[in-house]
Amino acid sequence: MKIRDRGKIKWLGALFAPEHRSMLRELARDEMRKAKPILDEYEIEELENRICEAMEFTLPVVISKWDDGFTYExxxxxxxxDPIRKEVRIVSEDGAVLRIKFNDIVMVKIIDL
Incomplete structure (x- = not known):
């Protein structure tokens, strides 16, 4: 006589509770994180020069910022x-104003027209 069993299906609900899935997602996200790059004085000065040049001539830029282990463009x-708040304000392509802290900026690239 053959035993009719559901096999792995009966354990599926117990092993993958919503808390378990969210914990697995967090672990995967933690593995993808990278340390913040350390910039020396020359690199910081170069970033500042590019930002000032882009502001003076209203050139489009791509600013890479570091946030919680990931870089975003x-x-x-x-x-x-803004020297008081230590931030750069940029107007994005869709017209929104974005505020980026000086300490979070990793790279500045001027886009050639």
Whole structure:
């Protein structure tokens, strides 16, 4: 006589609870994180020069910012440098104003027209 069993299906609900899935996602995300790059004085000065040049001539830029282990790119025009809050304000391509802290900036690239 053959035993009719559901096999692995009966354990599927117990092993993959929503908390378990979210924990697995967090572990995968933690493995993909990278340390923040350390910039020396020359690199920081070069970033500042590019930002000032882009603001003076209203050139489009791509600013890479580091946030919680990941780098994100923002595109737009440099609108304002705020020395008190230590941030750069850029107007993105869709017209939104983005604020990026100086400490979070990893790379600045001027886009050639």
């Amino acid at each position: 923002e595109r737009g025009h440099v609108h304002y440098l």
